[in-house]
Each structure stands twice: as structure tokens, then as C-alpha cells.
Amino acid sequence: MTGIPDFAAVEAMDAADPLRSLRDRFILPEGVIYLDGNSLGAASHAAFDELRKAATEEWAHDLFRAWNTASWFDMPLELGDQLGRLTGAAPGQTVVCDTTSINIYKLLHAAMAMRPDRPVIVAEGDSFPTDLYMAEGVASTRKNTVLRLAGVDAPTIEELIDECVAVVLVNHVNYKSGELRDMTALTRIAHDAGALIVWDLCHTAGAMPVELDKANADFAVGCTYKYLNGGPGSPAFIYAAERHHADVQQPLSGWWSHARPFAFEQAYAAGTGIRRFLCGTQPVLSMRTLKGALDIWNDVDLAAVRKKSVTLANLFIELVEAKCGAYGLTLESTRDSARRGSQISFLHEHGYQIMRALIERGVIGDFRAPSTIRFGFTPLYVGYADVWHAVEVLEDILRSGAWKEARFAVKSAVT
Amino acid sequence: MTGIPDFAAVEAMDAADPLRSLRDRFILPEGVIYLDGNSLGAASHAAFDELRKAATEEWAHDLFRAWNTASWFDMPLELGDQLGRLTGAAPGQTVVCDTTSINIYKLLHAAMAMRPDRPVIVAEGDSFPTDLYMAEGVASTRKNTVLRLAGVDAPTIEELIDECVAVVLVNHVNYKSGELRDMTALTRIAHDAGALIVWDLCHTAGAMPVELDKANADFAVGCTYKYLNGGPGSPAFIYAAERHHADVQQPLSGWWSHARPFAFEQAYAAGTGIRRFLCGTQPVLSMRTLKGALDIWNDVDLAAVRKKSVTLANLFIELVEAKCGAYGLTLESTRDSARRGSQISFLHEHGYQIMRALIERGVIGDFRAPSTIRFGFTPLYVGYADVWHAVEVLEDILRSGAWKEARFAVKSAVT
Numbered sequence: 001m002t003g004i005p006d007f008a009a010v011e012a013m014d015a016a017d018p019l020r021s022l023r024d025r026f027i028l029p030e031g032v033i034y035l036d037g038n039s040l041g042a043a044s045h046a047a048f049d050e051l052r053k054a055a056t057e058e059w060a061h062d063l064f065r066a067w068n069t070a071s072w073f074d075m076p077l078e079l080g081d082q083l084g085r086l087t088g089a090a091p092g093q094t095v096v097c098d099t100t101s102i103n104i105y106k107l108l109h110a111a112m113a114m115r116p117d118r119p120v121i122v123a124e125g126d127s128f129p130t131d132l133y134m135a136e137g138v139a140s141t142r143k144n145t146v147l148r149l150a151g152v153d154a155p156t157i158e159e160l161i162d163e164c165v166a167v168v169l170v171n172h173v174n175y176k177s178g179e180l181r182d183m184t185a186l187t188r189i190a191h192d193a194g195a196l197i198v199w200d201l202c203h204t205a206g207a208m209p210v211e212l213d214k215a216n217a218d219f220a221v222g223c224t225y226k227y228l229n230g231g232p233g234s235p236a237f238i239y240a241a242e243r244h245h246a247d248v249q250q251p252l253s254g255w256w257s258h259a260r261p262f263a264f265e266q267a268y269a270a271g272t273g274i275r276r277f278l279c280g281t282q283p284v285l286s287m288r289t290l291k292g293a294l295d296i297w298n299d300v301d302l303a304a305v306r307k308k309s310v311t312l313a314n315l316f317i318e319l320v321e322a323k324c325g326a327y328g329l330t331l332e333s334t335r336d337s338a339r340r341g342s343q344i345s346f347l348h349e350h351g352y353q354i355m356r357a358l359i360e361r362g363v364i365g366d367f368r369a370p371s372t373i374r375f376g377f378t379p380l381y382v383g384y385a386d387v388w389h390a391v392e393v394l395e396d397i398l399r400s401g402a403w404k405e406a407r408f409a410v411k412s413a414v415t
Numbered sequence: 416m417t418g419i420p421d422f423a424a425v426e427a428m429d430a431a432d433p434l435r436s437l438r439d440r441f442i443l444p445e446g447v448i449y450l451d452g453n454s455l456g457a458a459s460h461a462a463f464d465e466l467r468k469a470a471t472e473e474w475a476h477d478l479f480r481a482w483n484t485a486s487w488f489d490m491p492l493e494l495g496d497q498l499g500r501l502t503g504a505a506p507g508q509t510v511v512c513d514t515t516s517i518n519i520y521k522l523l524h525a526a527m528a529m530r531p532d533r534p535v536i537v538a539e540g541d542s543f544p545t546d547l548y549m550a551e552g553v554a555s556t557r558k559n560t561v562l563r564l565a566g567v568d569a570p571t572i573e574e575l576i577d578e579c580v581a582v583v584l585v586n587h588v589n590y591k592s593g594e595l596r597d598m599t600a601l602t603r604i605a606h607d608a609g610a611l612i613v614w615d616l617c618h619t620a621g622a623m624p625v626e627l628d629k630a631n632a633d634f635a636v637g638c639t640y641k642y643l644n645g646g647p648g649s650p651a652f653i654y655a656a657e658r659h660h661a662d663v664q665q666p667l668s669g670w671w672s673h674a675r676p677f678a679f680e681q682a683y684a685a686g687t688g689i690r691r692f693l694c695g696t697q698p699v700l701s702m703r704t705l706k707g708a709l710d711i712w713n714d715v716d717l718a719a720v721r722k723k724s725v726t727l728a729n730l731f732i733e734l735v736e737a738k739c740g741a742y743g744l745t746l747e748s749t750r751d752s753a754r755r756g757s758q759i760s761f762l763h764e765h766g767y768q769i770m771r772a773l774i775e776r777g778v779i780g781d782f783r784a785p786s787t788i789r790f791g792f793t794p795l796y797v798g799y800a801d802v803w804h805a806v807e808v809l810e811d812i813l814r815s816g817a818w819k820e821a822r823f824a825v826k827s828a829v830t
Contacts, residue, residue: 027475048471101696254552369677
């Protein structure tokens with residue numbers, strides 16, 4: 001180590017970046033360094049092209065006929081398979097629909113019904129909260145269900161898994177610390193105890209290679225508006241391993257999951273396969289926008305994404321600690337990139353004001369109470385020079401005390 | 416009665432139509448007479464303007480900051496109040512979110528929990544099926560719940576309501592026959608028996624004045640992509656009378672319904688008011704499109720909409736029976752416009768082929784098995800001359816036998 005890289009070295013990293021050209025496929029505002037793709041991914045030309053087509057050609061022109069001509073009804077399964085290529089899921093096991101929260105409800109119900117003699121759901125106390133709220137919702141409809149939460153330090157989630165556990169609900173990457181769990185290892189621990197496992201991929205789908213099938217995962221859920229760039233509130237997804245399909249029952253049994261949805265039968269009869277997790281009519285314009293965003297990934301090597309993500313984050317840590325070390329920032333994320341997602345969190349007692357000042361200056365990250373400032377690195381459109389400039393701005397804000405004057409209100413509306 | 420109107424008389428009706436100018440606010444394809452707004456409403460300039468703004472100015476430019484600057488998070492409540500003006504709901508009682516199916520699940524659970532000693536849900540056997548499927552889903556999570564279904568003839572829904580009934584789930588207008596129920600009268604019958612009532616407004620919201628508060632309704636649900644023209648799969652809505660808000664518990668308890676969603680607390684605590692029915696992150700692009708569609712209604716008198724709807728439908732019946740009476744069509748809808756929604760259904764043993772032929776010729780209605788051809792009259796953009804020309808085409812198809820050659824595949828993808 002011969003000291004931190006200078007700007008010329010950083011520019012050389014960009015020049016050598018095999019993902020560099022992808023940036024042109026995204027629409028980013030002037031004067032902004034966007035380090036918040038882990039909350040809301042950026043817009044792209046492909047996403048807008050699909051949206052325009054769905055709105056003006058299909059809805060406005062074909063009207064009701066577009067349900068046939070544009071395959072709107074089949075989109076949840078088609079997009080599911082497209083997304084499954086990014087999460088290591090063979091076709092027929094992923095469906096795009098509804099929201100992450102609602103999909104957690106479906107999966108927890110399905111898993112509990114598959115382990116009827118086991119009353120316990122295990123989850124993480126520091127999970128993104130909606131996972132826990134949905135587990136509470138499931139428990140409210142199933143007598144004697146018990147929710148066991150791991151602590152930040154102890155008990156660990158592994159310590160909570162025993163023969164009473166029906167299902168483990170766990171985040172692949174923690175939304176706040178960015179900690180990455182070992183999917184294969186924890187899945188094995190759950191299975192060894194006879195439990196099922198639901199992986200929440202909100203912070204890993206599109207951020208790194210995910211291998212659901214290889215890890216022998218049972219179920220997974222995730223959003224599509226972070227690293228997948230599907231647009232604000234774009235529909236979420238569900239993965240269910242094929243071996244479970246015949247056993248799945250879930251109570252949000254709307255007509256889109258019916259075996260014969262167009263026969264308009266009086267009694268419910270569950271369809272086959274992953275379709276069983278559908279419920280009602282999906283938001284077509286949001287879904288078609290996601291289609292465009294997913295198309296971009298057809299050309300992307302996820303191993304290269306992961307490699308760049310790690311390099312971006314390591315560069316960020318190195319530069320922040322070298323240039324801003326005197327101002328009270330503490331690294332919250334681990335230094336071990338193998339145990340880290342695609343985000344870096346620092347703690348600072350004035351984190352809220354510091355993030356306000358950064359956003360005012362065009363460096364967009366976000367804040368999580370009480371003191372976390374969080375920066376996401378989305379290799380498809382963030383470059384090494386962006387990291388350099390972001391740290392320059394951060395250093396300036398801290399050195400000058402400019403954060404004391406910042407007025408922009410930071411509300412943490414999405415994870 | 417001096418015989419059926421001629422085309423000049425029909426043109427005069429259009430010229431005198433106070434809603435005529437609204438047609439220019441919609442985008443309708445050339446060569447199409449669209450009588451399927453009861454399935455999927457037409458696109459409008461206002462809807463596209465909002466969509467464009469949400470996509471290009473908010474998402475692409477403001478990125479994550481749009482959650483604050485564009486009030487995305489508050490849209491479900493803001494649009495709810497805007498929609499409530501069309502359904503007779505005072506502010507604070509309507510929220511736009513998720514799908515009709517999912518919202519039925521929330522409401523049935525909430526109602527059952529408010530009547531814990533009553534095991535019965537009453538619904539209509541000829542309901543749009545997803546209502547029944549969701550009731551089955553609720554029953555699957557509540558031991559000993561019984562689903563009682565009214566028959567097409569008997570027993571009537573009124574006959575099924577007794578002191579065992581927790582909640583009545585009923586369609587304001589039947590999706591197939593177009594029959595309109597008396598909301599005030601049936602609500603009173605439910606209340607007299609100590610039951611709660613959930614009105615499904617899919618086929619009345621935007622089609623006629625609805626008076627939820629005046630009728631003393633408890634709950635309602637509906638979609639926004641039919642007469643409200645919100646776009647394919649645009650988010651649905653929930654109404655809950657304010658008197659019930661404090662008692663509502665529903666198991667889809669996602670973070671958007673939390674009392675302090677941005678505090679990221681570990682335990683769920685329900686928010687106050689109608690917000691309690693929210694769950695997860697909403698599809699912003701679809702929701703903003705709906706916003707534009709709803710803005711059109713700011714200038715619209717619903718009494719005039721209803722009057723025109725009845726006149727359009729009566730004209731259609733009159734012309735069909737006079738010109739096509741010899742070809743085996745039977746009116747399925749009632750002739751009593753006071754008991755009818757904004758659609759007319761005819762029965763024909765070759766209904767499927769006839770509708771295919773109509774669609775090939777640009778007259779778009781839809782088909783419901785086994786033999787219903789269904790025509791919706793959306794007064795905002797359908798005129799009297801449209802009705803005239805549609806019947807001309809229908810007559811020609813029947814007289815010539817051209818329906819035997821039609822190839823267009825009619826799949827009934829939405830209600």
C-alpha cells in the first residue's frame with residue numbers, strides 16, 4: 001500500500017471498467033452523484049421506452065384488447081423468469097406481483113401451513129421492520145404462533161433455530177448495516193432443524209450474484225425498485241422452489257391464482273406452479289416499466305457487478321477514512337467485503353444534518369435513525385470518479401461545518 | 416312513442432349533451448367505438464401528463480428525493496379523498512392502494528374481528544369470483560368461518576342475513592347482468608341483523624353517484640381502472656366509515672400502515688384512521704396516472720353522468736331490439752334503469768363469435784361465458800352516435816352471418 005489513490009488513478013479505474021458503457025443507458029440528472037440506488041434505482045431509457053409503449057400503444061390504442069395482444073396477463077410470470085436469471089432461479093419459480101410486504105405474508109402463511117405442528121417464526125430484530133410487521137400479521141391469524149427475534153448481538157438467528165421453528169425469515173443483506181448473510185450455510189441450518197427459510201433479497205437482487213437454487217433455498221421475496229431499477233414502487237417478486245409448489249396454500253387467493261381464471265367459477269381452485277402466489281390485477285404501467293429495466297440486465301455479468309461494487313465500496317471507505325477521519329465518522333459496515341452488500345454505512349452523531357448537507361450539494365445518500373448515513377453503490381451507473389467527488393464534498397462539509405446550516409428535509413420513505 | 420329515433424335525432428342528442436366536450440380529454444383510437452370502459456377505461460391527456468411528470472421529472476430527475484418533493488408517500492390518502500368525492504365519502508375515509516382482491520381480504524378480516532361471535536360471511540353466488548375466492552382465503556385463516564352464498568334466484572342475499580352473520584360482501588352492480596342493488600336498503604337490512612356490510616363498487620365508482628356516507632355503509636372496495644379510467648391495473652381503493660376506524664385491525668399490517676413508519680420500530684403499532692388499511696410501497700407510476708384520470712372528474716357532475724348513461728343504454732336497447740330483434744338476441748339486463756348499472760348485457764348462443772366479429776369491426780365490448788355479450792356506456796367519452804353506429808355494425812354482422820368467420824380471440828382478462 002503506497003497511500004490512497006489520487007484522482008488520476010481513479011480516472012484510470014473508470015477507463016478500465018468493463019461496465020462503464022452501461023451508464024449511458026440510464027437517465028441521471030446533471031450535478032448529482034447518486035449513491036442511493038439501494039433505495040430507489042435510477043430511470044433508464046429502456047424503462048421509459050417500455051412505459052411509453054404500454055401507455056400510448058397498448059392502453060390508449062389497443063384498449064381492452066391489450067390484455068390479449070400485449071400479454072399483460074402473463075407478465076408476472078414472464079418477468080419472474082427474467083428476474084430469476086439474476087437470482088439463480090430456474091424458470092417457473094419466480095413471479096412478479098404486489099408488494100414485498102404482501103408477498104412476505106403469502107410466503108409465511110404458506111410455510112406455516114407446510115409445518116403445521118411447529119408454532120415458531122424466527123426473524124431478525126434488526127430486520128427492515130415491515131418483515132416483522134407482516135410476521136405479526138400472520139401470527140394474528142394463526143393461533144399460538146410465536147415470533148422469535150434475534151438480537152443485534154445475541155441470541156443469533158442460528159441460536160434461535162430449533163425443532164419448534166416452522167420458518168426462518170431473514171434478510172440477505174441488512175438494510176442498515178449492509179451485512180451479507182451466507183445463504184447456503186443458514187439455509188442448511190434451517191433445513192437441518194426441519195424448518196423452511198424465506199430470504200428477503202431486497203438489498204441483493206441486482207446487486208450481486210444470488211444463487212437461490214444452488215443454496216437450496218425454499219422461498220424468497222424482494223423488491224424491484226432498488227438495484228433492479230424498476231421505478232418507484234415497482235411490483236415485488238416471490239421465489240418458491242419447485243419442490244414446494246404442490247404443497248403451497250396461501251390465503252390471498254385471488255382470481256389471478258385460480259386454475260381457470262377466465263372460467264369465472266364460484267369456488268376457488270388453486271392454479272399450478274408459481275402462479276399460485278398471484279392474487280389480483282397487477283399495475284400494468286409500473287410492471288411494464290420494470291420490464292424495460294430488467295431488459296438492461298440481459299447484457300450484464302453479475303460477477304462483474306459484484307466485483308465493481310466491492311471495489312467502489314472499498315475505495316469509498318479508504319477515501320473517507322483518509323480524508324474525513326478527523327471528523328467523528330465511524331464505519332458501521334464491516335470491512336470484510338465478503339460479508340457486505342453493496343452499501344456502506346457510517347455512523348455520526350450529526351448524521352442527519354450531514355446527509356442534508358450532502359443532498360443539498362448533490363451527493364445523494366440517505367439517513368437511517370438514529371445516526372446512520374448510508375451510501376449505495378450501484379455498479380451499473382456509479383463510477384469511481386463519482387466516489388472521489390462524493391468524498392470531496394463530504395470532506396468539505398465536515399471541515400467547514402457547513403452541515404450545521406443544511407435545511408433540506410431528509411425523510412426516509414423507502415428502504 | 417313514434418318509432419325509433421333516426422340518425423338525425425341521435426345527432427341532435429349529441430349536440431345537446433352537456434358532457435360532450437369531455438370526450439376531447441380522452442385519447443381514443445381512430446375507427447373504434449369503445450363500449451368496454453366497464454372493463455378498462457380509456458386513456459386521457461391528463462393521465463398521461465401526470466405519468467410523464469412522475470416518470471421524467473420526479474423519478475428520473477429528483478430520484479429518491481421525490482419521496483419528499485412529490486409527496487409520493489401521501490398519495491394513497493390524497494387520491495382517496497379525491498375519489499371519495501365521487502363515492503359520497505367525506506374526507507379521511509378512503510385510501511387508494513393495492514388491488515381489489517387484497518383490499519377485500521383486509522376488509523373481511525377487519526369486519527370479522529369486529530363481530531367475533533359471528534361465524535358467517537354472506538356473499539352472492541354470482542359475484543365477480545375474486546370476491547368469493549378472497550372470502551375463502553379469509554375463511555382459511557379463521558377457524559369455523561362459514562361462507563353463505565346467495566343463488567341467482569334463491570335464496571336471496573336478504574334471506575341469508577341473520578344474527579349469525581358478521582359481514583355481507585355484496586356487489587353494488589353485478590359484473591355480468593349489470594343489476595344495481597339498493598345500497599341504503601340492503602345496508603339497513605344488514606345493520607338490523609347486527610351485521611356489517613362491504614360494498615364492492617367496481618362497477619359503480621365513476622359510473623353514477625354513489626352515496627356511501629348517506630347510505631350508512633360500513634366499508635367499500637373498488638377498482639379504479641374501469642369507469643374512473645386510471646389505467647390498466649391502477650391501484651384499487653378502500654372506504655371505511657370513520658366510526659369504525661378505531662376498531663379496525665387487519666392482518667396485512669405493513670409498514671405504510673404503521674403509526675410511525677419512519678421510526679423503523681421493531682413492533683407493529685397501527686396508525687390512525689384510514690391509513691390503517693395501507694400495507695407496503697405503492698406503484699407510484701400507476702398511481703400518478705390515476706391522479707391525472709381523477710383530476711378530470713373535478714369538472715364533472717355525476718348526476719349528469721348517470722342521466723346520460725341511462726339514456727345511452729336505453730337508446731342501445733331500443734335500437735338493438737328494433738334492428739336486430741330477428742337474430743336471437745335476448746336482453747339479459749333489466750329494462751328498469753333504476754336497477755341497472757352502466758352496462759347492457761344481451762344473451763346469444765353464439766355470443767362469443769358475435770363479440771369476436773364486433774371487435775374485428777372496431778366495436779369493442781366483451782364476452783362473459785357462457786353466452787353474455789356485454790356493452791359498457793361510459794358517458795365521459797361515448798356519444799349517442801357511437802351507439803347508433805355500434806348497432807349498425809351489430810345488425811350487419813347478424814344479418815350477413817359474418818360472425819361465423821370471425822377470428823379475433825376474445826379472452827376475458829378483466830372484469
